[in-house]
Amino acid sequence: MANPSEKPRYKKKGPIRFEAIGPFAIVVGCIWAYFFFLFDHQLRWGLQYGLTQGNGAEVNVGYLKTSFWKASFAMGAIQVTDPENPMQNRVEVGEVSYKLSWDALLRGKFVTNIAAIRTIEVNTPRKAKGFIVPPSPPSESEGESKAWSMMKESLASTPMGEIGEMLNGFNPSEKIKDLGNLKSAARIQELKGQLGTKEQEWAKALSSVPGTQEIDNVKKKIASVNIGGSNPAEIQKNISTLQDALKEAQAAQEKVTKTTDTLVGDVNKFSSSVGEVDNLVKKDREDLERKLKLPKIDAKSIGSQLFGDLVMRNLGSYAKYYYMAKKYMPPKKKPEKKTPEQIAEEKARARAKGKNYRFPVTTGYPVFWLQKAEISSKAENTELGGNVAGELTNVSSDPDRIGKPAMLHITGEFPKKNVTGVIFDVIFDAVGDKMEMRINGAVGSYPVSGQSFSDSADLKFVMTEAVGSTSISGKIAENGFLLAMTGTYKNPKYDIQAKSKLLEGILKNATGSLPMVTLGAKLEGEFLSPSISITTNLASALEAGLQKQLQGQVAEARKKLDGMIHDKIGKEKAALTNQMNQAKAKVLGPIEEKKKAVAAVQSEGQNKLAQAQKSLSNAGKSQATDAIKKKLRF
Amino acid sequence: MLMKQLYGLFKLLNSDKGTNQIAAGIACGFILGMSPILSLQALLVFFLMFFFRIQIGAAFLFAAFFKGIAYLLDPAFHELGSAILELPSLQPLYTQMYNMPLVPFTRFNNSIVMGAGVFAIAMTPVVFFIGKKMIATYRDQIVARFEKTRLWQGIKASGFYQWYAKYEELKNG
Numbered sequence: 009m010a011n012p013s014e015k016p017r018y019k020k021k022g023p024i025r026f027e028a029i030g031p032f033a034i035v036v037g038c039i040w041a042y043f044f045f046l047f048d049h050q051l052r053w054g055l056q057y058g059l060t061q062g063n064g065a066e067v068n069v070g071y072l073k074t075s076f077w078k079a080s081f082a083m084g085a086i087q088v089t090d091p092e093n094p095m096q097n098r099v100e101v102g103e104v105s106y107k108l109s110w111d112a113l114l115r116g117k118f119v120t121n122i123a124a125i126r127t128i129e130v131n132t133p134r135k136a137k138g139f140i141v142p143p144s145p146p147s148e149s150e151g152e153s154k155a156w157s158m159m160k161e162s163l164a165s166t167p168m169g170e171i172g173e174m175l176n177g178f179n180p181s182e183k184i185k186d187l188g189n190l191k192s193a194a195r196i197q198e199l200k201g202q203l204g205t206k207e208q209e210w211a212k213a214l215s216s217v218p219g220t221q222e223i224d225n226v227k228k229k230i231a232s233v234n235i236g237g238s239n240p241a242e243i244q245k246n247i248s249t250l251q252d253a254l255k256e257a258q259a260a261q262e263k264v265t266k267t268t269d270t271l272v273g274d275v276n277k278f279s280s281s282v283g284e285v286d287n288l289v290k291k292d293r294e295d296l297e298r299k300l301k302l303p304k305i306d307a308k309s310i311g312s313q314l315f316g317d318l319v320m321r322n323l324g325s326y327a328k329y330y331y332m333a334k335k336y337m338p339p340k341k342k343p344e345k346k347t348p349e350q351i352a353e354e355k356a357r358a359r360a361k362g363k364n365y366r367f368p369v370t371t372g373y374p375v376f377w378l379q380k381a382e383i384s385s386k387a388e389n390t391e392l393g394g395n396v397a398g399e400l401t402n403v404s405s406d407p408d409r410i411g412k413p414a415m416l417h418i419t420g421e422f423p424k425k426n427v428t429g430v431i432f433d434v435i436f437d438a439v440g441d442k443m444e445m446r447i448n449g450a451v452g453s454y455p456v457s458g459q460s461f462s463d464s465a466d467l468k469f470v471m472t473e474a475v476g477s478t479s480i481s482g483k484i485a486e487n488g489f490l491l492a493m494t495g496t497y498k499n500p501k502y503d504i505q506a507k508s509k510l511l512e513g514i515l516k517n518a519t520g521s522l523p524m525v526t527l528g529a530k531l532e533g534e535f536l537s538p539s540i541s542i543t544t545n546l547a548s549a550l551e552a553g554l555q556k557q558l559q560g561q562v563a564e565a566r567k568k569l570d571g572m573i574h575d576k577i578g579k580e581k582a583a584l585t586n587q588m589n590q591a592k593a594k595v596l597g598p599i600e601e602k603k604k605a606v607a608a609v610q611s612e613g614q615n616k617l618a619q620a621q622k623s624l625s626n627a628g629k630s631q632a633t634d635a636i637k638k639k640l641r642f
Numbered sequence: 643m644l645m646k647q648l649y650g651l652f653k654l655l656n657s658d659k660g661t662n663q664i665a666a667g668i669a670c671g672f673i674l675g676m677s678p679i680l681s682l683q684a685l686l687v688f689f690l691m692f693f694f695r696i697q698i699g700a701a702f703l704f705a706a707f708f709k710g711i712a713y714l715l716d717p718a719f720h721e722l723g724s725a726i727l728e729l730p731s732l733q734p735l736y737t738q739m740y741n742m743p744l745v746p747f748t749r750f751n752n753s754i755v756m757g758a759g760v761f762a763i764a765m766t767p768v769v770f771f772i773g774k775k776m777i778a779t780y781r782d783q784i785v786a787r788f789e790k791t792r793l794w795q796g797i798k799a800s801g802f803y804q805w806y807a808k809y810e811e812l813k814n815g
Binding site for chain 1: 736743
């Protein structure tokens with residue numbers, strides 16, 4: 009071992025590792041260099057990617073700057089491409105900046121006391137075409153949005169252009185050579201197959217219906233009773249026999265009814281299934297009408313054709329934002345009683361995870377909380393900018409903790425674009441048990457240009473110019489929604505060109521008679537079955553013009569369609585109905601006969617009993633008279 | 643890096659110096675083994691290990707060892723931590739700590755972390771001194787005996803060992 013007298017071989021080192029300062033400084037330097045040179049660029053790319061996916065079209069972020077010491081963030085020159093028009097930005101924002109609270113950051117939370125959103129422009133042109141994100145395949149959780157897009161499709165399924173073709177006469181058989189797989193035809197085949205099996209089942213069940221022997225026995229018993237005679241004792245005996253026989257008849261009747269009820273029910277049920285084929289025929293006709301794009305010429309349908317897309321675009325987008333916000337909300341806590349299994353599981357979990365104790369939160373924050381964001385933009389700043397002022401308050405990942413709903417309030421005008429009186433209020437309330445979004449918005453005046461109602465080879469129907477105004481209000485909650493929209497289009501001018509001169513004339517007359525087009529739309533219901541109603545005076549005017557010309561053609565086309573369906577399934581349907589009627593008669597006939605036989609026996613028994621009771625009464629009277637006569641010695 | 647540290651530990655353990663460094667490393671490993679990896683106290687221990695002359699290899703080796711021991715003792719730590727966290731007199735202190743910046747990152751409000759933490763604070767000096775004692779025993783009993791073996795005498799007499807010993811001397815001044 010070491011000898012203390014020896015000179016130490018190595019230089020003695022102190023308790024502090026001074027040589028670690030160098031590597032530590034290098035590591036710190038590398039981290040600083042990364043954040044100084046690379047972090048902002050990488051965050052900007054990441055944000056661009058995420059926002060693009062969320063928007064469904066390219067989002068560009070011009071610059072992005074972060075500061076660790078100031079805990080600040082600023083990004084600007086943000087261009088949000090319109091997914092429906094990639095050459096245009098839906099919105100362009102000059103700058104978004106905010107500062108995080110260090111107090112919250114040290115608690116692992118992100119709290120912004122105040123943020124700023126400056127220089128907002130809408131519908132600005134893009135220098136290059138924006139990338140559109142391909143639609144992702146629908147998942148199960150997207151059932152709601154699927155229902156919405158189905159409704160959107162159904163609204164657009166009867167374009168106005170087809171009306172021109174109808175006005176010139178229309179033969180469905182020329183358009184549809186083959187009716188394809190009709191639902192009614194498939195159902196007939198299915199029922200036909202089932203009917204054979206059912207017939208066998210019914211025959212078997214019918215043979216086992218009791219009562220024949222019992223009824224015969226009762227019948228014989230009643231027939232054996234001889235009414236008459238003057239012996240009251242004998243008559244009394246007959247009455248007892250008849251009463252017993254009637255009881256037996258009653259029992260037989262109950263037995264028959266009880267055993268045939270299920271059978272009769274099954275026969276009637278199957279019979280009504282056969283009858284329901286008529287409904288399927290009607291449905292097939294409606295499907296074919298849709299395939300043929302046979303127009304509906306009531307004001308409601310015309311209104312949906314004209315403004316359905318616009319309404320869905322305006323109102324439907326709120327549902328999208330609702331889902332988006334809902335996705336980031338914490339699930340609502342429901343008080344629940346713990347089962348013994350859950351308690352045991354918690355105990356088992358204690359081994360690795362332990363139990364987290366919660367103490368009262370006196371200065372806590374939610375994980376994310378944007379307390380206030382000021383939105384401001386001045387028209388003179390840019391060529392297309394607007395005077396926008398507003399604020400976004402209390403956007404938080406845990407609304408229950410802050411006890412306030414998120415609110416967006418915006419007022420503004422875009423004078424260079426003639427857009428005035430913009431007011432927009434959205435409240436997303438997820439405090440407590442609620443999860444709802446309330447919307448109120450209006451645009452006092454805005455120029456309408458190129459509002460297309462139909463743009464096909466058959467018909468070009470566009471509102472080229474008008475002064476529009478619109479208001480939107482509504483509520484979206486978990487169990488359903490109600491959204492309403494009203495609008496007016498003053499001094500409208502149109503571009504109407506149709507292949508059918510008749511249609512062109514009708515449209516020109518109808519639009520010429522209206523100095524102002526009004527629109528009222530309501531979208532309501534549950535998310536999986538939303539319903540839409542649109543009323544507009546333009547539709548009413550068109551209805552009046554079209555109905556005279558078109559009603560006959562549409563009715564004729566429908567008749568022809570019915571004929572085509574009948575040609576395809578008529579014979580089969582008649583055969584099925586016939587077979588069903590025969591089978592029904594085979595089953596219900598004998599049952600009815602059996603019931604009648606019981607009733608007849610009962611009736612005979614009742615008559616005989618009445619007669620016997622009368623005889624008994626007469627015999628009694630006669631005996632009493634004889635006794636009196638004997639006493640008085642007549 | 644880890645292999646280098648472990649080699650350093652082996653070398654130091656078989657030399658006649660650095661007893662306190664190794665014992666401090668064992669004590670740090672004990673604290674690390676008893677604490678959650680992602681916690682403020684673990685970060686603090688890492689900094690101490692980095693800036694003070696504590697044997698890092700020993701710390702990592704014993705951290706892994708004590709982690710296994712801590713897992714077996716979890717139920718006991720849970721009971722101890724629960725008892726401490728439920729003390730009525732300390733509730734105002736916990737509430738204050740719960741609402742302070744940085745402190746919640748220690749995860750003191752978890753029963754196992756609290757139980758293991760208190761145990762670690764109480765036992766660290768004990769582990770340090772036991773460590774020292776064990777190192778001394780190892781050197782006296784095992785190293786000294788090994789150095790007397792013919793195999794070691796043979797290796798020590800070889801040219802390669804002489805060359806290596808000279809290299810080490812020059813390297814360490």
